[in-house]
Amino acid sequence: MSFEIQRGLFGHDVTDHYAILGIPLGTDPKTVRKRFLQIAPRLHPDTCSAANAQGKAYAQQLMSRLVNPAYATLSNDAKRADYEAVLRTLHSRLPQQANKVAIQGALARELSQAANVQGAYLKALQTLTASQYDDLEQVLNRIAEISELNLVYLLKTTSGSASPARPAAAPPPPPPAQRPASTPTSGGETTGAREGAASNTQFVLRALRRAEELTAKGQFAMAMQELKDALKIDGNNADCHAWLGKVYLAQKQGTLAKVHLTRALAIDPRNAIALAAKQELDRATGGQTTGQATGQTAKTTKPQPKTIGGGKDKPGGGLFGGLFGRKK
Structure with missing residues (x-):
């Protein structure tokens, strides 16, 4: 059959x-x-x-x-x-x-x-x-x-x-400022809103767990996608920003790492993941972003002649350098 x-x-x-x-x-x-x-x-x-x-x-x-x-x-x-x-x-x-x-x-x-x-x-x-x-x-x-x-x-x-866990789109979607307004039940809150909030929380937690597992395996691109999807649901989740900063840091993208780690600590100043990653970032850059640290190095080494084809790549490598420029 x-x-x-x-x-x-x-x-x-x-x-x-x-x-x-x-x-x-x-x-x-x-x-x-x-x-x-x-x-x-x-x-x-x-x-x-x-x-x-x-x-x-x-x-x-x-x-x-x-x-x-x-x-x-x-x-x-x-x-x-x-x-x-x-x-x-x-x-x-x-x-x-x-x-x-x-x-x-x-x-x-x-x-x-x-x-x-x-x-x-x-x-x-x-x-x-x-x-x-x-x-x-x-x-x-x-x-x-x-x-x-x-x-x-x-x-x-x-x-x-x-x-x-993702919120459903009722076309056309209302402006963000109007989305909380829906027809309430006698209790003042719609059943759909309660279900949506609970399922959104579950999605974010699952995404965080998957991102942590993928990061441990060195699958950074997939980990980033999980975290970005989660931030579409909860843009103020400190753990998501902290992990995204940590993933960027692992790919030597200090500027982007700093953006998300700063955001995580602004939301939760005691976030352990963000604090640890921020310390690692500071050690790697001397308290500066990767771009700033590179710029400082360029100034101090200015007298050295510039060669064509024989120089070393700058640290970081940008987005494509981080994702595709390293040997697996």
Whole structure:
């Protein structure tokens, strides 16, 4: 039996691992594992709902060809980071393809018209995943419906990361000064606002964790992207600015490092990450930015003749020198 799915993200040449496991985009690894352990018994030959050998064999195929690869990708830091980079790339292309997207599922069509995208997305997803693997004959159809939800969600969001923690864009978006104003409930605060604030916090925390792990592996470009995405959600997060400064410092981009470390300490003067990185920056530059330190060196060494092709590169190397100029 064919396992090919053409709807949702699958129709854009992306295997939707989140849809296969029936979890929201951007789900943390702990929840990924929890969901995997819920699915596994439903597809095991001894405990699945199949009544005959053919059905049990099909259940095993679902596990080996879909569920196991999805879990292997989303539970591994490096594979997950690469996969989410693919989703971000897809998301950047979706606005130009919006008129060509065909949606079959009723819940996905409802989501495309929803004002509170975040709440509607999670509610529709819960409806579809509750019995996703109960009827083995309907598993592929359920995955396709969930993937359509994911596709619509990405179309409706405003940023390039595949995470439901991102605020939804209700076109046309109101000016920033008007965004807090929404129709309140009797308690004075909209349910969507409370859900959005909580999910935004979760996204920032996940981004910080991923950035720290990527930095430890020397994957600075990906760490920077995680932190920049997080700052789009919370521009005044001291930890995000501190880590971004630290990443710039690791790439010998002292000027940019100083900008973010200064910002982090302005928000939280006791931020341990920023304080430690600032001390390292001061030691490296003598209390100046990289550009200033380089300029001072140029003044003191002015009498030396300038050679063509034989001189050493200046420290730092700029953005492209930092990202691509070093040996891996």
